Amino acid sequence: MKPEYRFRDIEAKWQKKWEEAGTFASREVEGAPRYYCLEMFPYPSGRIHMGHVRNYSIGDVIARFKKMKGFNVLHPIGWDALGLPAENAAIKHGVHPHQWTMENIDYMRSQLKKMGFSYDWSREISTCDPGYYRWNQWIFLQLYKRGLAYRKKSWVNWCPQCQTVLANEQVISGCCWRCDAQAEQKEMEQWFLKITAYAEELLSGHEKLVKWPEHVLIMQKNWIGKSEGTTVSFPVVDREEVIDVFTTRVDTIYGATFLALAPDHPLTLKLLERSPQKDRLVKWVKDQIAQRSLHREEPEERKEGIDTGQRAVNPYNGEEIPIWIVNYVLMDYGTGAIMAVPAHDARDFEFARQYNLEIREVIVPSGFAEREESELETAFEEYGVLVNSGPFSGLESRRAIEEMTKLAEEKGFGHRSILYRLRDWGISRQRYWGTPIPIVYCQRCGVVGVPEEELPVVLPSDVEFKGLEGSPLEKVASFTNTTCPQCGGPARRETDTMDTFFDSSWYYFRYCSPHESSQPFNPQLGAYWMPVDLYIGGVEHAILHLIYARFFCKVLRDLGLTKEDEPFPHLLAQGMVTKDGAAMSKSRGNVVDPDEMIQKYGADTLRLFILFAAPPEKEFAWNEKGIEGCFRFLNRLWTYFIDHLDIFEEKTASSTSTAPSSDSGRRLKTKVHQTIKKVTEDIEQRYHLNTAISAIMELFNLLKKEGETLKKNPEGRALLRETMESILLLLNPFAPHLGEELWAMTGHRAMLAETPWPKFDPQWAEEEKVTIVVQVNGKLRDKLEMAKDSEDRLVREEALKLPKIQKYLQGQTPKKVIYIPNKLVNIVL
RNA sequence: GCCGGGGUGGCGGAAUUGGUAGACGCAAAGGACUUAAAAUCCUUUGGAAGCCGCGCUUCCGUGUGGGUUCGAGUCCCACCCUCGGCACCA
Numbered sequence: 001m002k003p004e005y006r007f008r009d010i011e012a013k014w015q016k017k018w019e020e021a022g023t024f025a026s027r028e029v030e031g032a033p034r035y036y037c038l039e040m041f042p043y044p045s046g047r048i049h050m051g052h053v054r055n056y057s058i059g060d061v062i063a064r065f066k067k068m069k070g071f072n073v074l075h076p077i078g079w080d081a082l083g084l085p086a087e088n089a090a091i092k093h094g095v096h097p098h099q100w101t102m103e104n105i106d107y108m109r110s111q112l113k114k115m116g117f118s119y120d121w122s123r124e125i126s127t128c129d130p131g132y133y134r135w136n137q138w139i140f141l142q143l144y145k146r147g148l149a150y151r152k153k154s155w156v157n158w159c160p161q162c163q164t165v166l167a168n169e170q171v172i173s174g175c176c177w178r179c180d181a182q183a184e185q186k187e188m189e190q191w192f193l194k195i196t197a198y199a200e201e202l203l204s205g206h207e208k209l210v211k212w213p214e215h216v217l218i219m220q221k222n223w224i225g226k227s228e229g230t231t232v233s234f235p236v237v238d239r240e241e242v243i244d245v246f247t248t249r250v251d252t253i254y255g256a257t258f259l260a261l262a263p264d265h266p267l268t269l270k271l272l273e274r275s276p277q278k279d280r281l282v283k284w285v286k287d288q289i290a291q292r293s294l295h296r297e298e299p300e301e302r303k304e305g306i307d308t309g310q311r312a313v314n315p316y317n318g319e320e321i322p323i324w325i326v327n328y329v330l331m332d333y334g335t336g337a338i339m340a341v342p343a344h345d346a347r348d349f350e351f352a353r354q355y356n357l358e359i360r361e362v363i364v365p366s367g368f369a370e371r372e373e374s375e376l377e378t379a380f381e382e383y384g385v386l387v388n389s390g391p392f393s394g395l396e397s398r399r400a401i402e403e404m405t406k407l408a409e410e411k412g413f414g415h416r417s418i419l420y421r422l423r424d425w426g427i428s429r430q431r432y433w434g435t436p437i438p439i440v441y442c443q444r445c446g447v448v449g450v451p452e453e454e455l456p457v458v459l460p461s462d463v464e465f466k467g468l469e470g471s472p473l474e475k476v477a478s479f480t481n482t483t484c485p486q487c488g489g490p491a492r493r494e495t496d497t498m499d500t501f502f503d504s505s506w507y508y509f510r511y512c513s514p515h516e517s518s519q520p521f522n523p524q525l526g527a528y529w530m531p532v533d534l535y536i537g538g539v540e541h542a543i544l545h546l547i548y549a550r551f552f553c554k555v556l557r558d559l560g561l562t563k564e565d566e567p568f569p570h571l572l573a574q575g576m577v578t579k580d581g582a583a584m585s586k587s588r589g590n591v592v593d594p595d596e597m598i599q600k601y602g603a604d605t606l607r608l609f610i611l612f613a614a615p616p617e618k619e620f621a622w623n624e625k626g627i628e629g630c631f632r633f634l635n636r637l638w639t640y641f642i643d644h645l646d647i648f649e650e651k652t653a654s655s656t657s658t659a660p661s662s663d664s665g666r667r668l669k670t671k672v673h674q675t676i677k678k679v680t681e682d683i684e685q686r687y688h689l690n691t692a693i694s695a696i697m698e699l700f701n702l703l704k705k706e707g708e709t710l711k712k713n714p715e716g717r718a719l720l721r722e723t724m725e726s727i728l729l730l731l732n733p734f735a736p737h738l739g740e741e742l743w744a745m746t747g748h749r750a751m752l753a754e755t756p757w758p759k760f761d762p763q764w765a766e767e768e769k770v771t772i773v774v775q776v777n778g779k780l781r782d783k784l785e786m787a788k789d790s791e792d793r794l795v796r797e798e799a800l801k802l803p804k805i806q807k808y809l810q811g812q813t814p815k816k817v818i819y820i821p822n823k824l825v826n827i828v829l
Numbered sequence: 830g831c832c833g834g835g836g837u838g839g840c841g842g843a844a845u846u847g848g849u850a851g852a853c854g855c856a857a858a859g860g861a862c863u864u865a866a867a868a869u870c871c872u873u874u875g876g877a878a879g880c881c882g883c884g885c886u887u888c889c890g891u892g893u894g895g896g897u898u899c900g901a902g903u904c905c906c907a908c909c910c911u912c913g914g915c916a917c918c919a
Contacts, residue, residue: 215833219914222832227918247919260919303917333918340919346830347917421918542914576913612854613841619912621841629854632869639869681845691843694853701853773849778900780849818899824848828899 005638007602011737015116023753024067024118026074028528035071036529037063038508038568040537040545041078044104045085048111050577050584050610050622051538053594057607058574058616058689059536060117061733065683067118068732068757074529075118076511078125079105082133083500087433087472090465097433098461101128111595115603116737118753123514127503128433132510134456135520136502137438139552141449142559144439148194151447154426155264158186165430165470185290190428191437191496195551199224199420201565202550211570213617216542223543225421230405232339232414234259234312237320241267243312246334246419249344250408251400254389255362256339257352259312259323260305262331263288271308271323281306281325288327303328303351314339315413316404317390326351334419342379349379362388363397425548427499430471432463434497442484442491451485457493471495504545505552508532508567519561526562535568536616542573572616572687579622592622604735605631611689611734633697634738637727640704641742647711647721648746664706665719666768672723673764675699679730680760689734696730703727729758773824774799776808784825792819799825 018024028034039059042052056077063075079101086097093100105126112119125132143149156165161181165188195202203224206217229248236243243259261268263285272281284306305326312323328347329338342352342359352359359376363384383397392400408414428437436457438450450457460479463472473479473495484491506520512529513522537545546568553567576583579590597606609630614620660666675695682692703723710716724746732739732752743752772784772795782804786795796817799805805827816828 213834215914218833222915225915225918229919245919249919328917328919330918335919338919345919347919419918421915539913609854615842618835618842623841623855625855626841633854636869686845688843688845690841691845691853694843697853771849775848775900778848778898783849816899818848820848824900826848826899 002639002642005635005738007604007634007737008599010741011114011116011603014737014740015113017740017751018116018118018753019121021751023751024063024073024075024120025122026076026120027072028525029072032070032072034074034529035063035066036074036532036534037066038074038076038511038532038535040535040541041080041504041507042108043080043083043085044101044108046104046107048108048594050592050594050620053115053606054577054610054616054620055536055538055574056112056115056117057610058572058687059534060115060607061611061683061689062534062536062687063118064733064736064753065757067753068729068755070756073118074123074511075120076123076125076514077112077117077119077121078123078507078511079108079127080500080504080507081105081126081128082434082497082503084431084433087431087465090433094465096461097465098128101433114598115594115607118736123511125507125510125514127435127500127507130456130458131517132507133435133503135506135510136435136498137450137455137457138452138520139506139555140498140502141438141452141455143193143555144449148197148555150192150194151189152192152424153187154190154192155185156188156190158184158188160184190426191439192424192426193551195425195547196420196422198551198554199226199422200418201554202422202547205550205554205566208566209569209571212568213539213571213573216539216546216571216573219542220547223422223547227419227421229417229419230401230408230414231335231417232315232408234314234339236267236271236323237311237313239310241270243267243323243337244335245337245339246417247339249341249397249401250404250414251386251389251392251395251397252341252344252362253314253316253339253404254386254392255341255343255360256314256321257342257358257360258321258340260326260329260338260340260348260351261323262329262336263325263327264331265325265329265336267337268308268325271310271325275309281308285325288325303347303354305351305355315408315411332423333421343376344379344381346379346381349376360388362386366396425499425501425551427502428496429499430495431497432459432465432472434500435502436473437494437496437498439494440482440484440491441494442487442489444489445484445486448484448486448491454485471497473497501544501548505548506556508535508549509556509562520556521561523561530562531564531566532568532570534570534572536572536574539573539575546571574616575614575619577610577620577622581621584622597627601627601631602634602737604738605634608634608693608734612693613690615688615690617687633700634735637700637731638738638742640700641724641745644707644711644720644724645745647717647724650714650717660715660719662709662716664709665716668702668706668710668719668723670764670767671699671702672726673760673762676726676730676758676760677765680757683733692730693734696727696734699723699730700727726758728752729755770822772799772822774802774805775824775826776805777829778826781805781808788822792821795819795825799827 037059039055042048063073067073081101086101089095089100090097127133140149158165159181203221203226206221209217227248229246230250231244231246232250232253234243234245245259268285269282272278275281303326305324308323308325310323311320313320329336340348342348342357343361344363349359361376363380364387365384386392386395386400392404395403405416436459438455438457440448440450442448460476463476465472480493480495482491482493483489509521509526509530513525516522549567553564556562557564578584579592582588582590584591594606605627609627610620612630613626660669678695679692682688707720710720728739728743736753739752766788768788769785770788772786773780774782774784782802784799784802786798796819812829814827814829818826
């Protein structure tokens with residue numbers, strides 16, 4: 001009776017062996033190059049999903065491959081364990097967030113172990129551990145000391161029914177996601193991190209990220225949104241005040257027919273004071289503010305505005321133009337005020353038409369002298385030549401921008417300026433399950449940071465979760481009532497917790513010394529492991545997480561903890577896992593559970609399939625039949641080995657040194673070395689794991705074919721043994737359990753995981769003979785077998801001699817014969 | 830609207846620098862084994878036409894239409910479809 005492929009037993013057996021032997025524990029050893037392979041750590045939502053399986057399978061192939069290549073590999077895992085779902089579970093099911101999270105972590109850890117991932121479990125971290133979030137607090141205090149963390153009033157979404165702040169994602173078409181009440185805008189004190197201080201460096205740092213996918217860099221670039229332009233001051237007529245506007249198109253300023261302020265601009269109410277219709281207009285402004293950001297979900301919002309009756313002076317030509325308050329100008333970008341140039345801005349154009357305001361053309365396309373006085377159908381937003389612009393008429397836009405800005409600087413009514421779309425990062429959350437912000441409010445001393453030696457500020461565990469009112473922490477008197485660290489007087493503790501993106505912004509440093517207790521991480525160990533050599537994760541984090549993490553790395557650098565400017569020089573953005581044309585989701589009911597697949601086919605099959613069916617960066621469409629194909633492949637492999645175990649019992653001489661005497665042997669040996677080359681390059685350079693796997697399949701197919709004759713003599717049997725060993729070595733990163741089992745069954749003592757990656761012999765990896773394609777007028781007509789690197793003239797002659805080619809020539813002399821060495825001959829008639 | 834990715838057999842995909850389109854796998858069809866089925870193994874498989882005929886020949890074929898080139902899935906221009914990101918950012 002032949003042993004079956006009992007994958008459940010095999011997988012459990014080797015997982016245990018790896019754990020007992022500490023095979024994947026990373027060490028900081030001299031003499032070997034280091035490699036830090038990191039996958040985005042999961043949120044412990046309950047169970048792992050196929051996206052995790054894919055992400056972590058890709059990482060595991062790289063980690064195991066690098067280990068076999070002789071690197072000291074750091075391949076850690078942990079838990080992004082703080083966050084809203086835990087608190088919602090508490091509200092819904094009455095489980096404490098801590099308990100809920102811990103149970104999820106325990107289950108998901110067991111799932112990851114069942115997948116056989118080569119993690120160094122001794123470095124496992126969890127962000128809800130006070131030993132971790134204490135360093136969130138420490139970092140926050142350093143930021144606070146440097147003015148990079150500050151408090152500011154800002155507008156937030158507020159549900160009047162639930163008495164709590166809502167995140168943007170929790171406002172569904174203007175209403176609270178939980179109680180459906182109309183959400184309001186409320187101004188609250190919030191903590192912010194000054195990421196804008198690093199805007200320029202976050203942008204220029206992209207130049208170092210040559211190994212990031214282009215589209216991720218573009219998304220970040222757009223998010224940071226740098227624009228260069230001019231700030232111009234418009235004095236208000238008969239008043240002290242001056243209105244600053246920012247524009248990238250100062251060349252259009254002679255076409256500015258009004259100024260437009262955001263409803264929440266600080267000058268708005270002042271300007272309305274003298275208006276006869278003051279009450280009505282002020283009410284309009286307040287309504288606009290209250291509704292603001294609710295229509296961010298509805299882009300087709302109608303433009304509205306009111307005339308303040310006040311006027312401002314265009315400093316370039318002294319013209320007085322009206323000042324309007326409009327709903328399409330945003331207070332939190334630029335100065336909150338714009339010069340409106342209807343002829344050359346689509347939004348101003350739309351607004352001016354609606355309110356019958358003047359549309360004055362000052363730019364014409366270059367090549368047109370001056371346009372006929374005709375109705376403009378749309379705003380002309382491109383660069384062109386200035387007209388009706390006083391001394392600047394006739395200049396080209398770009399030139400005009402330069403000169404006009406220069407003039408403003410000379411006369412003192414304006415200057416060059418750079419603006420970023422990037423906003424400071426609001427990190428306050430009125431939630432329990434997050435890191436407490438380490439701040440105390442003292443009646444005498446004001447805002448006081450908790451002293452470092454008192455950290456961590458630990459989350460109280462005795463808290464009620466009713467989900468009805470604001471932060472649960474506000475109701476815990478033992479937490480909020482405290483004493484001022486400066487004066488010892490009575491004080492109130494900050495009850496806001498941190499956005500969980502804070503936690504994930506530096507966790508990759510923590511892995512370098514996860515048990516460090518006197519600082520966030522040990523700088524020497526950080527210097528040893530950082531930067532991360534390969535960071536793998538979903539593209540959905542292209543902006544938020546990856547910008548925050550880059551920001552934190554720079555902050556930690558400025559704090560002297562690291563020398564790295566960029567934490568992740570190489571990013572692999574993996575594609576989504578879909579089924580039936582849509583992302584897997586519970587609501588769609590198209591979720592495939594990894595547990596079921598492990599149970600049915602085993603972890604090796606699941607890993608192999610999820611890597612085989614598509615390259616990592618592309619979308620992966622789940623298909624039940626596909627996984628069966630991979631299962632069959634592993635079964636065929638297993639059976640073949642079992643049937644040929646006797647080959648490994650013989651003590652035949654190794655065939656590595658000599659060339660096989662048969663054609664079969666030469667074909668197989670060539671294929672072995674070609675496959676080693678291809679698999680190595682596919683993993684190392686292209687990360688195209690799907691083609692690496694298919695190359696291994698091809699080799700196995702040829703082994704089966706050629707093996708029939710080869711196994712009849714000792715020389716052939718030695719080659720078969722060598723081939724089979726190569727297959728196990730090459731397959732190890734993909735299907736490590738099966739590999740280890742067969743490796744042991746074929747008499748190897750050392751673990752496969754600890755065995756060096758095979759090397760290819762370039763002589764064998766190259767064909768001795770090449771097939772040369774023969775084309776006539778670019779069409780394939782015949783093929784020619786030639787020795788590699790045959791002489792030019794010889795190949796051309798042979799090609800022309802071919803009977804099929806003769807037929808096409810019909811005695812003509814070719815106009816031209818093109819020869820691409822070892823590839824093709826093209827005969828042009 | 831702006832920015833970006835993608836469109837290749839019945840399906841997932843391969844073709845790495847402009848040089849044999851369809852590797853590998855799935856599905857399908859036929860055959861072997863079997864009392865039978867499953868499993869397994871073998872063969873065939875882009876489309877069309879032809880041929881004294883079981884293998885070869887010819888033509889067509891990588892979203893559409895043009896272009897560059899001896900040669901284009903790959904480069905250029907225009908368009909269509911699709912997926913993602915941003916969305917009053919001055």
